[in-house]
Amino acid sequence: MKVAGGTIFAGVSSTYAFRILTTPGEGLAGDEIVTTGHRWGMVIDLNKCKPGCTACLDACRHENNVALFGDDRWDIHWIRKVGLHKKDNPGVGEKSILLLCNHCDKPPCAQVCPVRATYKRDDGIVIVDHHRCIGCRYCMIACPYNARSFNFRDNEEWPNKERPKRSHGVAEACHLCAHRLDQGEMPACVEACNAIGAGAIYVGDLNDPESNVSSLIASNAVKRIREDLGTEPKVYYVGL
């Protein structure tokens, strides 16, 4: 058996060859499917949102390694402040709103994705599987909120090593900090907004009538952006 290199290899490959057909990690992934039951939604109270404040934007960039190259062509935004003014009366009633992925119930980005990299989880979060994304940018064209960005180049900065960054050539958007919600924490923007004392952003379970977002929606005149498109967004604005 000294000429045994071949024998050992043959033994190993026959022992393990058929594992490919089974589920290799059975029992090793988390047992609990956390995506059922919930239906995450967001309420943004624009009356409490402070003008000029960028706490949530900075927190998001740090938490999720969202790239900022300093050039409008390549900058990536998951959440941003957009100024609004009236068409007929500019200068009156100007306000800025937070614009992010609306996590639509009927997401056009997921419908057009040719490789199903973008999809809606059972708990309503619209998420990009960056492993699967081929970078065709259909989703960016389909999104009526312009909430998606494309990685035209590699991001050198890596502030939060716990979380992955994205490589060159994939589309990305807010995933409502799914990694935090899965573990029972609140998204980074919510925590940052609460930390500075504004408390303008709320995330909660829309299925639960007792939750903070459900009661806010019930007690306030809430609006969603471009409801006429029928995408059924789940980001609600108070005071829009």
Add this chain to the structure above:
Amino acid sequence: MNINKILGGKIRILAVAIPVLFILFPFGYSAVASLMAGNVNDAPLFLEKADSEFEECVRDATYMRYHHWELLRYVREEVVRYGKRGDISLQKCQDCHKNREKFCDKCHDAVSMTPDCFECHHYP
């Protein structure tokens, strides 16, 4: 005049023997080479030893050696699609195998693999 008659039939033996030797050469070569290399199991340890209090990895060493990527890929789908964040992740690997250059890259380099995990996932 027939050439067989001139060489007394020896050309026939050569005509068979040379191609047969040519075909068998690689087998003989690798047999001799593996004899010279000695027992495979006596080879010095190639990877850095895991630095941890745990006795074993999540699967036995042979399985991990050949199929760790299947495990990671399976768990990746579970996490990304269903949020089942369990005990396996590239972050958890780092708890024991602390240095990528002395662990992951050793084999990947030896077999010319360039997995793109580390473009986006941090591994020190």
